[in-house]
Structures are given as structure tokens and as C-alpha cells.
Amino acid sequence: MTSKENTEAVRRYHERQATRMDQRTSELERAIIRYRARRSARIALKKLESLKNTDGKPLDTEFSSDKIQLPLKSDGGPGSGNFNHNGVPGQVGGSAPAASARGENVPCVGFEHKRTLAWKRKKHGGMYSSMTDSEYEAHAITFLKQKCGGAIDGYLDKDGAICRFDTKTGEFAKGFPGGYVKTCFNPGYSEKNRTFSLERAQRYFDKHKAEEATGDGES
Known part of the structure; x- marks a missing residue:
């Protein structure tokens, strides 16, 4: 085998090794991603299982579109009784009492x-x-x-x-x-x-x- 043929054989060998290494790396990365996804799912499931409704029953973890409700918010945004009008900051529902710049006002809570x-x-x-x-x-x-x-x-x-x-x-x-x-x-x-x-x-x-x-x- 000539020197040129030796060089070519060595080059092909290293290319095959590099390809195998890339494949192994990709497989390892995919395995890590799958492991992290499964671990995150287990953690989330444990948190859901630990939650209780106000009546003491386990939280229903099966969701459907007819079960989804916006939580009540107290900032006057969507989901609160104050949406699209002046509400009472820190209170859910109702309109804010008229505020007087210089007159006596309703007490704060x-x-x-x-x-x-x-x-x-x-x-x-x-x-x-x-x-x-x-x-x-x-x-x-x-x-x-x-x-x-x-x-x-x-x-x-x-x-x-x-x-x-x-x-x-x-x-x-x-x-x-x-x-x-x-x-x-x-x-x-x-x-x-x-x-x-x-x-x-x-x-x-x-x-x-x-x-x-x-x-x-x-x-």
C-alpha cells in the first residue's frame, strides 16, 4: 500500500470515528432531554396530587374546556369584578367609591x-x-x-x-x-x-x- 493510500485509509477511519461519536452524542442528548421531561412531569404530578380543593377532596387533574375558569383577580383586570371600570384596588368586585381630592373620603381598609x-x-x-x-x-x-x-x-x-x-x-x-x-x-x-x-x-x-x-x- 502506497503512502497516499495509507493517508486516505487513515482519513476514512477518523471520519467513521467522528460520525460514530456524533451519533452517540446525539443519542445521549436525546436521552438527557427525555429524562428531564419525565422528571419534570413527575414533579408536576406530585404537586398536583398534593393540592386539595376547599372541600378536602383531591384536585381534579383531568382538564377540559368546560372546566376551565379564569381565577378571580383583585387588580381590576380580566377575571375580577372590576374589569373595564374603576374597581377598588385590593378588593374583588364592585366599583370604587368616589374619591375626593380635598374632601373627606371613605376610610381605607x-x-x-x-x-x-x-x-x-x-x-x-x-x-x-x-x-x-x-x-x-x-x-x-x-x-x-x-x-x-x-x-x-x-x-x-x-x-x-x-x-x-x-x-x-x-x-x-x-x-x-x-x-x-x-x-x-x-x-x-x-x-x-x-x-x-x-x-x-x-x-x-x-x-x-x-x-x-x-x-x-x-x-
Whole structure:
């Protein structure tokens, strides 16, 4: 066998080896994909089996088009009673009470979640350190309910939330009448430096009012 023939034989050998290796790699990849698919299916099935309906019966895992229902949502989107009209944020069904930019409003129901309440009070704890979570929440509801006049200023923002600001203490709060409280704190108080500036609080309110307010009159 000539040198040229030897070279050609070696080339063909390596090509066959490379082809076999590619085939084995493809088979291994397909096997891995099948394994992952089966594993994901087993995990999903276990989760479904662990779920219970409210009556304690196992969840029906056989689905058909006549069984599918949109879950109720609380954000005013599809599936909630608030779809295509102003609903109460955090509430399912019904329309939002008319919000007044400067008048007295229906009380908020509280913060959206207990963890939100706890986090807010902890974040602004310097001004509310003597209050419990429940007292802080009740304070925010009362503060937001009041009408403007005297030291109290306020506005209605573009999302339908009312805002109240105390020009003497610097306290600021925002929430939805009949819905949840978004925040209640004093922007003039620095948690970092433990200092207070009424001027800083006033600047905060003026800035947000200019950016967010839909109107300044009674509505």
C-alpha cells in the first residue's frame, strides 16, 4: 500500500470515528432531554396530587374546556369584578367609591398585606416607634380619611389614590378610599441621621403633587 493510500485509509477511519461519536452524542442528548421531561412531569404530578380543593377532596387533574375558569383577580383586570371600570384596588368586585381630592373620603381598609404593614412600620420606625403595627395602620387610615383644610393639604393622583399632607408635622400618606393604604410616613424625617426638616417634607409633597395630581379642587 502506497503512502497516499495509507493517508486516505487513515482519513476514512477518523471520519467513521467522528460520525460514530456524533451519533452517540446525539443519542445521549436525546436521552438527557427525555429524562428531564419525565422528571419534570413527575414533579408536576406530585404537586398536583398534593393540592386539595376547599372541600378536602383531591384536585381534579383531568382538564377540559368546560372546566376551565379564569381565577378571580383583585387588580381590576380580566377575571375580577372590576374589569373595564374603576374597581377598588385590593378588593374583588364592585366599583370604587368616589374619591375626593380635598374632601373627606371613605376610610381605607388597611395595608394590602400584613407583611407590607410590618415592613412599612419597620422602614419608618423612627417616627412610629411607640406604635404597634395595628396602631400604625389605624393611624394611617384616620389620617387619610380627613378632608383638607387648616394644616392638611392633599390631592388625588392619576391612579385614583388620595394623598394627605400635614404642613405642620410633615406627615404624608397615600391610599385608595375603600381599598388599601399605600404608604404613611414623614418625608421630612431622616432615618439614617435621625434628623427632621419640615422644609424637606414640604419639598417632597410639592414635587409629588406637581407630578401626580389630577386636580386641586373639590371632586
